[in-house]
Amino acid sequence: MSKKVLLTDHPWPDVDIERGILEAAGYELVAGPIETPDAATVEAMVAEHDPIAIMTCWAQVSATAIARPATLKIVARLGVGLDNIVIPAATARGAWVTNVPDYCVQEVSDHAVALLLDLWRGITLFDRDVKAGNWNPAAARLHRVADMTVAVIGFGRIGAATARKLARGFGCRVLVTSPSLVAKHAVGHELEPGIFVTDIATLQREADGIVLTAPLTADNRHMVNDEFIASLQRTPIIVNISRGPLIDNDALVRGLEAGRVRAAGLDVIEGEPSPPASVTQRPDVVATPHIAFSSAAALAELRRRSTEDVVRALRGEQPLHPCNQPGESS
Incomplete structure (x- = not known):
């Protein structure tokens, strides 16, 4: 043998x-x-x-x-x-x-929060601008993080850790959903202080940020598609630290161009390790090369x-x- x-x-x-x-x-x-x-x-x-x-x-x-x-x-x-x-x-x-x-729960949840903070506070955007020789604080259109409602899709170890960091650490209202949560609890049930069970329709109406932590399955491939984006009401940031194919790249680009999505923070992108430039080269996208676990x-x-x-x-x-x-x- x-x-x-x-x-x-x-x-x-x-x-x-x-x-x-x-x-x-x-x-x-x-x-x-x-x-x-x-x-x-x-x-x-x-x-x-x-x-x-x-x-x-x-x-x-x-x-x-x-x-x-x-x-x-x-x-x-x-x-x-x-x-x-x-x-x-x-x-x-x-x-x-x-x-x-469970080896990288803290790293990946940290990364999800970091991408949200980067985009809400304009860190990468203004770093690029300063390096280009500009110094224009009047251009800032930033957000108070504690006023944000964040939806976390997927409530496994990483989703739960992300939700807790946002609720306890930053004072966000956090909406969480997964098939098992919705089957067990009514929409609106408060799981922990500041963390509420929700469904997709509710988070589309109420979320200022959406974090994808769900595992990729045949059923949720391209869950963020044109139909999903068309129902977004608050021009949210979308963050993906799970698997690239949860997002339809072309639909995301259309959503960004139409102003239905404010920005995207992506550690995973369909097509990696050579993701499409139509996504990665956009100024309203912050991307990292699948290193949230690291x-x-x-x-x-x-x-x-x-x-x-x-x-x-x-x-x-x-x-x-x-x-x-x-x-x-x-």
Whole structure:
């Protein structure tokens, strides 16, 4: 049986953490590139090395890649979202799929708040202006953050942390929604001081800012589309720190141009790592390259915990963060 563990990609400069944990357990790490390879390259790496485990950060792990190893015990995502792994294929062949669901809650929620503050207080906008040689405080059209109503779509760990920081730290009125919240509570129910359950129609009427933290699914792909934007009443800022395809890029541009959306703060954009210039080059868009999760502490925790779960699976133990039940029929 193979003793190789394939790491498809790693957007950090070394693999010392992963290699140290795996070698101590008796396994060999085969590391792919820092840059994200395409699905065909991952499939070729799997065919070459016949790994017993696959670890992936951004790379797509296809059904073909999952089917190729003689024995495959686990496909581990170094991150939270699972849209780059064909989970049914892993489940069908008896392999675990894992993630690390809570390693970057503080970083991502901080980033969401930072993008809102940047856009409401004009930080990037006026920094660009000053660097261009202008000094024009009379041009400021800024906002008192405590007067803002912010909607958070998705109320998992990151959504909840974002809502609490805005309500407790800045005094915002925060509206939160998710399918499970709406099923359990009436619209208007106060979950915590300053945080209220809402639905999409209400937040479209009342929100000055909208933060997307929901996981990407087939049902919510392009949830921010022309129809969604047409119903916005308060010209809100839209912030996305979840997955790019939650927003239809062309619809967002149309909304910005029509004045239905005030500005956008985007850590994720459909089409990354080469997102469309029609979005990124706009002065009313502040974009960061999918780094909301990142801090030295978060990355070290992510790498250690993900690799430790791989070792558990290879020893025949249940991982701490399983995302499937191997062998179950779909």
